[in-house]
Amino acid sequence: MGFRKILSWPGQWMVLRRAVGAGNATRLMWQKYVQRAAILHFQRPSGPMYVNNDESAIFHIVHSLHKMQKLVDSLEGDCKVAVDVGGNNGWFSRLLKERYPAAKVYVLEPFEGLAAMIHKNLEGMGEYKLVQKAMTDVVGEKLPFFVNPDSLQTNSLMKSSVTPYETATAIQTDYVESITLDHLFSTLNTAQIDVLKVDVQGGEYKVLLGGKEALSHTRQALFEVSIFDVETNPDNVVEVLQLLMAHFRHRKVINPVSYGADVLFFD
Numbered sequence: 001m002g003f004r005k006i007l008s009w010p011g012q013w014m015v016l017r018r019a020v021g022a023g024n025a026t027r028l029m030w031q032k033y034v035q036r037a038a039i040l041h042f043q044r045p046s047g048p049m050y051v052n053n054d055e056s057a058i059f060h061i062v063h064s065l066h067k068m069q070k071l072v073d074s075l076e077g078d079c080k081v082a083v084d085v086g087g088n089n090g091w092f093s094r095l096l097k098e099r100y101p102a103a104k105v106y107v108l109e110p111f112e113g114l115a116a117m118i119h120k121n122l123e124g125m126g127e128y129k130l131v132q133k134a135m136t137d138v139v140g141e142k143l144p145f146f147v148n149p150d151s152l153q154t155n156s157l158m159k160s161s162v163t164p165y166e167t168a169t170a171i172q173t174d175y176v177e178s179i180t181l182d183h184l185f186s187t188l189n190t191a192q193i194d195v196l197k198v199d200v201q202g203g204e205y206k207v208l209l210g211g212k213e214a215l216s217h218t219r220q221a222l223f224e225v226s227i228f229d230v231e232t233n234p235d236n237v238v239e240v241l242q243l244l245m246a247h248f249r250h251r252k253v254i255n256p257v258s259y260g261a262d263v264l265f266f267d
Helices: 009-020 020-034 059-061 064-075 093-099 112-124 182-188 204-209 236-247
Strands: 040-042 047-052 081-087 104-108 128-131 142-147 172-179 194-198 220-226 250-257 260-266
Touching: 009 020, 009 059, 009 064, 009 194, 020 040, 020 059, 040 059, 047 059, 047 093, 047 112, 059 064, 064 093, 064 250, 064 260, 081 182, 093 104, 093 112, 093 194, 104 112, 112 128, 172 182, 204 220, 204 236, 220 236
Parallel strands: 081 104, 081 194, 104 128, 194 220
Antiparallel strands: 040 047, 142 172, 220 260, 250 260
16 A cells, blocks of 8 residues: 555655654655656665655555564574575565675566666675576466556565555566476575575465475575465465475564564574
8 A cells, every 4th residue: 555545745754764764764755756756765874775666665665674674684694595585676685685795695586677676776785696587386387477566566476465455456467487496496506595585475385385305405494474365275374384394493483464474484
């Protein structure tokens, strides 16, 4: 839901100020409502950070940024190789690179419309690779990918995962190539994934089905455990948890989120 429908402009500035500081709040409001820029940016110590100017942009700056920071802060030990499945605009990978500058990060994001944003957010941050494929349980197939122009953060292979959002009034369909976690892992020339983050709007179970070998070589994993698609697959959450608990001995809830929770799994 767009913040403009909920809060007045002064109200939006106030919540932005709490999230990113007064200077950034003023800059973002000017860009969004006066310049009507296609891309918004705000400053961090490591440099500017970017977000697409859709209806949910301010909502995600206020609510998503600090949650992603908590995910990165929850990680244990060093990180040499990370896989970010559902990279979206590249925020998680950016925050990860701020903490682990030497890490090589593989960003999985199938939607072409977010590629430039990812590159802008990771410019000058060291080694990374964008893989423009959708991670699921099959390799090399063209699959329908559902795009919410009002909130690109909710894009998904599952239409039922996009429709709960009030802004999803004109869902578009793209077609993207699929890949599995195991196939990706076989190409990385590494013995271990130090950090695996998966946030694919209800498609987590199929990612796990296609990644059982890779999971056995993963040190810690961040999953958004979601109840999306619960009408057609009521056991989805249970199956996701069972598969993850078969690979990792410990788990910790990092963020409660709409329709689920962000959970860290580790040994």
